[in-house]
Amino acid sequence: xxxxxxxxxxATVVLKQIVDNQVSELRLCAHCADAEPSLPAxxxxxxxxxxxxxxxxxxxxxxxxCPSCGLRWADFRKTGTLGxxxxxxxxxxxxxxxxxxxxxxVKHAGKSPTGSAPYxxxxxxxxxxxxRRVETEADLRAKLEEALRRERYEEAARLRDRIHRLKxx
Amino acid sequence: xxLSAMLRVKMAWARPTGPRHEVVLSSRLxxxxxxxxxxxxxxxxxxDLAAVLKSVFAAAAAAPALAKxxxxxxxxxxxVDREFMVERRLASRALVREPQARGxxxxxxxxxxxxxxxxxxxxxxxxxxxxxxxDLLSQVSAADDQLSASLDLxxxxxxxxxxxxxxxxxxxLRASALVHLPGLALSGQVNGVLQRLGxxxxxxxxxxxxxxxxxxxxxxxxNARSLGVSEAEIVxxxxxxxxxxVRAESKARTELLHGLGKTRLEDLVxxxxxxxxxxxxxxxxxxxxHLSYARLGLSLGWELPADLTTVNELTVLSQPGHVxxxxxxxxxxxxxxxxxxxxxxxxxxx
Ligand SMILES: [Zn+2]
Ligand SMILES: [Zn+2]
Numbered sequence: 001x002x003x004x005x006x007x008x009x010x011a012t013v014v015l016k017q018i019v020d021n022q023v024s025e026l027r028l029c030a031h032c033a034d035a036e037p038s039l040p041a042x043x044x045x046x047x048x049x050x051x052x053x054x055x056x057x058x059x060x061x062x063x064x065x066c067p068s069c070g071l072r073w074a075d076f077r078k079t080g081t082l083g084x085x086x087x088x089x090x091x092x093x094x095x096x097x098x099x100x101x102x103x104x105x106v107k108h109a110g111k112s113p114t115g116s117a118p119y120x121x122x123x124x125x126x127x128x129x130x131x132r133r134v135e136t137e138a139d140l141r142a143k144l145e146e147a148l149r150r151e152r153y154e155e156a157a158r159l160r161d162r163i164h165r166l167k168x169x
Numbered sequence: 170x171x172l173s174a175m176l177r178v179k180m181a182w183a184r185p186t187g188p189r190h191e192v193v194l195s196s197r198l199x200x201x202x203x204x205x206x207x208x209x210x211x212x213x214x215x216x217d218l219a220a221v222l223k224s225v226f227a228a229a230a231a232a233p234a235l236a237k238x239x240x241x242x243x244x245x246x247x248x249v250d251r252e253f254m255v256e257r258r259l260a261s262r263a264l265v266r267e268p269q270a271r272g273x274x275x276x277x278x279x280x281x282x283x284x285x286x287x288x289x290x291x292x293x294x295x296x297x298x299x300x301x302x303x304d305l306l307s308q309v310s311a312a313d314d315q316l317s318a319s320l321d322l323x324x325x326x327x328x329x330x331x332x333x334x335x336x337x338x339x340x341x342l343r344a345s346a347l348v349h350l351p352g353l354a355l356s357g358q359v360n361g362v363l364q365r366l367g368x369x370x371x372x373x374x375x376x377x378x379x380x381x382x383x384x385x386x387x388x389x390x391x392n393a394r395s396l397g398v399s400e401a402e403i404v405x406x407x408x409x410x411x412x413x414x415v416r417a418e419s420k421a422r423t424e425l426l427h428g429l430g431k432t433r434l435e436d437l438v439x440x441x442x443x444x445x446x447x448x449x450x451x452x453x454x455x456x457x458x459h460l461s462y463a464r465l466g467l468s469l470g471w472e473l474p475a476d477l478t479t480v481n482e483l484t485v486l487s488q489p490g491h492v493x494x495x496x497x498x499x500x501x502x503x504x505x506x507x508x509x510x511x512x513x514x515x516x517x518x519x
Contacts, residue, residue: 044336044372044393069208081288083212085205085323085331088338099328099335105397108329110340111310113317 003029045080048102052077066090111161180257180296181278183485185477187299191468192415194347194387194481197258198305198404199294200313201332201341203323209333210286218270218286224320225285229274232315234308235283238276243268249499252490258296261287281312288333289341291316300411302344302404310400329396339396344407348414351386351465352421355434362417363388370394371410384454385461385484390414422469438466442473445517450503451510456487463517475517483516 003011009029065072068086073094076082088095099106140163147156182195203209204224207217222242229235243251243265251268254260260273264287274283284292293313295305323331329339337343353359363373374389390411392403425434441459444451451459464480466473485491492509493500500508 045334048334048336069212071212079211080336081211081333082209082331082335084208085203085325088325088328088331095335099338099396102336103339103394103396105339105394106328107397108325108327108339109397109402110329110342110399111313112326112329113314113322113324 001027003027003032005029005032048080048098051098051101052080064090109157112158180482180485181280182258182296182298183478183481184298185481187297187301189300189411189415190298190477192348192350192418193300193411194349194484195296195298196301196305196344196346197294197296198302198309198342198344199292200309201289201330201337201343202291202293202313202316202320203331203333204290205321205323207290210288210290211333213286215270221290222270222272222285225283225291225316226272226274228316228319229283231319232312234281234312234315235274235276238274238281241273241275243271243273249490249493253494256485256488256490260284261292263287281308283312283316289337291320300346300408300415302346302408306344306400306404332395337395340398340400340403342395342400342403343391344404345389345391346407346411348388348390348411348418349386349461349464350388350414350418351461352418352425354386355425355430355437356421358417358421359386359388362414366390366410366414369406369410371407385457387457387461387484422465426469434465438462438471438473442466442475442517445513446474447514448510450506451487451513452506453487453489453509456509456513457484460484460487479516483513486512 001011003009004027006029009031011027011029066083066087067090069083071083071087073091076087076091082088082091096106140159144156144159144163147159187193187195204221207213207221210218210221213221226240229238229240241254243254243260246254246268251260251265254273255262255265257279259275259279259282261284264271264273264284270286272285274285276282280297281293281295284294293309293316295309295312297305325331330341332338332341350359350362353362366373370393372391372393374391390407392407394403398406425431441462444455445459445463460480460483463473463475464477467475467477467480486495487509489505492505492512495512496504496508
């Protein structure tokens with residue numbers, strides 16, 4: 001079989017590409033295979049850029065800048081990357097709509113950095129290792145029950161994670 | 170130096186000992202993390218990046234999980250070394266493109282590692298053999314806890330860990346498995362299977378992440394969502410998706426073996442063994458295709474003059490950067506293909 005690009009050399013390489021979870025095959029000679037560009041990397045990023053491209057209702061935010069790093073929403077729309085931690089705060093509203101559509105959720109449900117709950121109050125002395133050693137499972141369970149009683153579910157989830165980690169260690 | 174020493178050390182993930190290794194070559198799990206008060210790498214100035222690199226290296230030195238790790242500054246190694254680290258899956262293409270103020274922390278047996286100043290300040294990752302995402306989660310999460318004891322991470326209770334790209338926000342977790350699907354590919358079922366995975370919220374990609382060229386029927390399956398689900402839930406979902414792939418691939422292999430295609434299958438495998446053991450010029454793509462069929466034959470239990478460990482390792486050692494590292498210098502195409510063929514012949518002599 002001849003190379004699909006130059007149509008001169010024999011095809012010795014089968015290049016396969018995945019687009020939208022579909023594999024397509026391309027039979028090329030070694031020379032043309034080397035020259036073949038890779039598609040842009042992350043499908044999740046491509047999805048995000050498509051989403052941002054179509055987001056006309058969020059145009060109003062386009063001129064606003066993040067006070068911490070100076071990034072504009074319009075910059076984000078081009079690259080799909082934010083500038084800093086502060087951007088999440090600065091663009092909270094338009095981001096929420098994007099996250100909802102892309103991630104199906106706007107609420108974190110995973111772990112948090114080790115340290116005393118509630119975040120972000122960080123202890124001034126000691127490392128996470130020492131803190132974990134002095135805090136027993138019973139202490140954490142008491143705190144968990146207290147948090148549940150007060151309906152502070154975020155804190156409860158963090159405590160539950162810490163209890164799991166304590167058990168694992 | 171460090172990097173050529175790595176060439177002699179066997180990567181943990183190339184061993185054919187992990188669960189489901191007949192289909193799942195390796196599992197990989199990473200957590201994206203950033204420091205508070207510094208712009209994310211795509212927008213950071215050199216000073217910021219240098220400060221981040223310094224504090225992450227210091228934090229890694231203090232973390233028990235990374236106590237024996239090597240800390241490599243990418244601007245202190247040459248281009249061949251950097252390419253080598255990419256092929257070893259310790260660094261991404263994006264990371265080595267701008268080596269200034271970028272680095273990698275490499276743990277023992279290359280299971281745990283940390284990329285510094287890639288798209289995020291930290292990408293803490295674990296790679297091991299077979300389907301082992303739960304085990305990797307506990308190891309990577311422990312390293313994360315230890316690092317966060319001395320780093321002030323950008324986190325909010327509302328949206329979780331801040332990441333440069335909102336596709337990673339929340340847990341910052343991506344769990345993936347590198348799967349070998351020659352049976353599904355040969356029986357023309359691979360598209361249907363991958364589409365079903367897509368509908369189940371998974372992303373299927375080509376070999377080794379960055380590019381989308383699929384070599385030797387190796388695919389990577391990963392979670393699409395990072396927010397609104399816990400780390401354990403993500404790992405469970407990816408694990409279940411991979412298990413379903415393993416079942417489909419095993420079924421396809423059995424059908425090929427017992428159906429009319431058996432002779433065709435044997436022909437492919439033995440033809441590949443012949444090429445690997447006798448050819449004089451072998452490109453990387455060609456090597457991957459032949460190694461893929463050799464791997465298929467071995468996992469079907471056929472008596473071939475090779476073993477799975479060697480074949481797995483050769484998928485890594487055949488890469489251009491590894492071949493050049495072996496030569497100790499940069500090589501042009503034909504010289505590289507000649508050295509690769511020599512390497513393959515030496516390792517797979519009958
Ligand atoms: Zn051609
Ligand atoms: Zn910002």
